[in-house]
Amino acid sequence: MATDTEVDLTPRLKTDEMLINMGPQHPATHGVLRLILTLDGEIVRHTEPILGHLHRAQEWQGQNRTWFQYQALIDRVDYLSGMFTSWAMARAAEVVDGCEVPERAEYLRVMVSEMNRITSHLLWLGTYLIDLGAMFGFPFYPFREREKLLELFEEIAGQRMMFNYIRIGGVMRNPKDAWLSKLKKFTEEFPDRVDEYEAIVTENPIFLKRTKGIGILRKELGMDYGITGPSIRASGVNIDLRRTKPYSVYPKLKFDVPVNDRDGDTFDRYIFRIREMRQSNEIIKQCLDMLPQGEISGKKQIAGLRVKAGEGFAAVESPRGTLGCYIISNGSDRAYRIKWRNPSFCNLSILPELLKNHPIADVMAIFGSIDVILPDVDR
Amino acid sequence: MSETPAAKPPEEPKGPGLCGQFLKDHGIATNRLPDSCGVETIEIDGAHLEAAMKLLRGSSEIKLDYLVAVSGVDSADTFDSVYQLWSYTNNNELIIKVRVKKTDVVEGQLPLVPSLSRFWSAANWHERETYDLVGIRYYGHPYLRRILNVWDWDGHPLRRDYKQLVDSLNDKAPGSFR
Amino acid sequence: MRNGAEILKLGTLTITWWCIIFGAVWIACYLVGVAIPMLLSSYDSDAARITAETCRALTPILSVLVFIPINAMFMVLFERRGLAIFTVRLGPNRVGPDGYLQTAADAVKLLFKEDITPHGADAFMFTLAPIVFFAPSIFGAMPLLAAVTNYHELFQIVNLPTGIFFILAASSVPVVGIVMGGWASNNKYSLVGGLRSAAQAISYEIPLVLSLVTICLLAGSLDVVEIMKQQAGGILNWNILGGGALRGLDSALALKFSNSAPALQELSAKSFDQVLKTAYSDPAAAALGLVAGQDSMATIASIIAVVVLMACVLIAAGLYMTGACAEINRIPFDLPEAESELVSGYNTEYSGIKFAIFFLAEFTNLFVVASIFVVMFLGGGDCPVPAWLGNMLGGPQMASAINQVLSPLIAIKFVDPPTLFAAIWVILKVYGIVFFAVLVRGTLPRFRIDQLMDFGWKRLIPLSLIVFVLVVFAREFVNVHVGS
Structure with a gap:
């Protein structure tokens, strides 16, 4: 192509944009996201995400199942962090209902959900490296530790991923002492494992090349799109509900929220998740030390569970950001309206902006770095 | 299923809250609703929504610059478009409701609410979702298409009067192109 | 553990x-x-x-x-x-x-799978592509056979005076198969995979070839058998350690540690240092250090040249490995089949026997490039233990014992001991390289295509040219294989 300053003597070469359908059956879209990419050569000019391949009408089911039934379903909204979806709804229902949650239950909730945050980030770490092309080596190491945590979950909730552990009013079951000591042992060795991941990834030159300066998320843009979670903290916005709108027993725990001092790129989003894992580990340690004795549920867990009439919105800080639940109850045994505010859904909406003018090879590097779970998007 | 939220015991009418007062100072009339779990809740006329949002978002003292969610509710006699507003920097919270009376909706058409997505990107997908599930048409939206259901889905599932066609999952729904 | x-x-x-x-x-x-x-x-x-x-x-x-x-x-x-x-x-x-038997079962499974040609694909090209991809790995490896069997009489027929040239020519053909397959599949991902492969192969063949040319220059021959034979006599003679630059050290050590009477006599006549000195004061180096014919200057120049040469050859070996990884599309250069971007790249649409052929060829190519590395850098079928060390460790006794055991087989010409030992060493070395490739695969993520091109054109090619030029000069000051 001749530039403006040159005289164009040759007939102009006609170039067309190419449409590529990435997904829904694509190995790297983490489920069934479909991206319609408009490519200019290998450069992405426009992206249109098509959602809904995993739509399971969770909100409709919330209106048509009793509270007790629905509790068991919502772990599936975000299958990697089921504790948080349970907790968001439990909190919303508790806020509307006005029931008290025993302190032991709150500590247990914090503990299991921080464990869940670690498992979620570990899985993200593994799959993200797969997105970057490390197909065989590293991705299995995080799964080693995740497996240990899943075993602990299995022991306490009877399930490895769909826990249904956090219930409206409290938690389901009291952990045994053996479980607590196993967890303690895990928290002691976990920082070393994170060091191992960092040793193999953080200074890997190819990893740095693939992530540094790629997919820069400007702070203002992120706030405009309502991005939350580690993705926006890596871009310098201090929003962590555990600190900014404290809930449960978080005010009593000592931890600080890492916030970046510049617009974050893909690498920053990686490193902030790593830091968050270490921080969660510290929180679990503190909870183990501070765990009080007492009741674990402030509400009777029966099939006819009812929530008082009213409406309310409550949110928790999930591994992906603000996970909110807006409940309108009319006092019957099922909700009048349940609206989920899913972090993945909101974070995904920025993808077209981030992908603009990046080569197609970066699509997965960027998409992976905002940590989207498709069931959480499609509900 | 069809019963409406039970009527709350009547509360004494309160004066406008922080944000309500702020909007009143700027000449936008609001109607304060009962607080939902301690969060100020106001009703606002659809025509003033965009101006109010711009004021709330831009002002330095209120600074409600975080649009958490846009929800649609099919209430007893209104369609509500509910906006949860938070702030990235302070602790203000606000719930805004825009209500469209069902009697005002023309038969066969959708209730109309102005779209925010022209100046607030966060609203874009939430409005699409609400349009898809509850059937509130956000006018001025740049790309108002179904987002969670397939593009040729009939009806809006979260409406109280929604009846799923028996065959709609079997590609035999009348009007389906598949 | x-x-x-x-x-x-x-x-x-x-x-x-x-x-x-x-x-x-x-x-x-x-x-x-x-x-x-x-x-x-x-x-x-x-x-x-x-x-x-x-x-x-x-x-x-x-x-x-x-x-x-x-x-x-x-x-x-x-x-x-x-x-x-x-x-x-x-x-x-x-x-x-x-x-x-896992992979045997996999092979059977692949053979019996339905062979699908996608709608809209160019059926002829689609079928031809795996063949074009696979065939060069068969005929391209032929000259290597002569080298790895220690020039056994049955395999002399496949040796070529320009062996390495032929091998390189043959190894650049498969990319045509990839492009063909990518284009004929009627799939955009395949097409992009095929085109990437072409771009990548063109970029990385240059450092690959230049590194091998460096070795050929050092050896003064394009004949793989000749290159292999020059390296005979233990690890110190291998090309990866300077292509004979350490031969002086080797012979000095051999004199020092040999027990035979004539060698001892020779040692007494010439001291260890003297052997070293004669080995490392090349006439050219002497000419350089000719400031009134100072021997020590000549030695120093010669030793510097030896160090430079060894460094250069090591770098060339690294360049070869990098280029070879890119040539056969292995991580971190597996762009043509990048799973997270291109589904499976050029072989997305392939199934059954055609996919099996692609798969087979990929691993065969890995084996072939590893064999080239072994022949060119690691002395082919040469035992890494130098003869003098082997003598001390009882090598000849072991060899004769093995010959004794194998004598019935040798009698019916079933076993030819030099060929057998050469083949065993080659297999060991090649699998060492393959193991290294597996280790790399288990460690590194993948480059992005433009970074790959950057790396190839802006780093590897200049580096390989520098190495080439340095070797040209350094070998003038060292007694390398040639001319000895």
């Missing part, structure tokens, strides 16, 4: 499969190359003679055709088990005893 047991299992698996591969190839070659001609030699007719000669001539081809499928099958298994160890897993261990 938590997974010591697994490593042990991998070891036994490897040895078992080596025996299978060796046995199959050896027996096939023996039958066609030796046994049938021996039987036919009792008939005194032209037809018999022609048949016998044909059989002998076909032996190399037969050996390759027997070797490649079995070997590729084992390599897949080796890679999977190796990766499993790196990634704290167990790997395939169900089919057959401890998973020994």
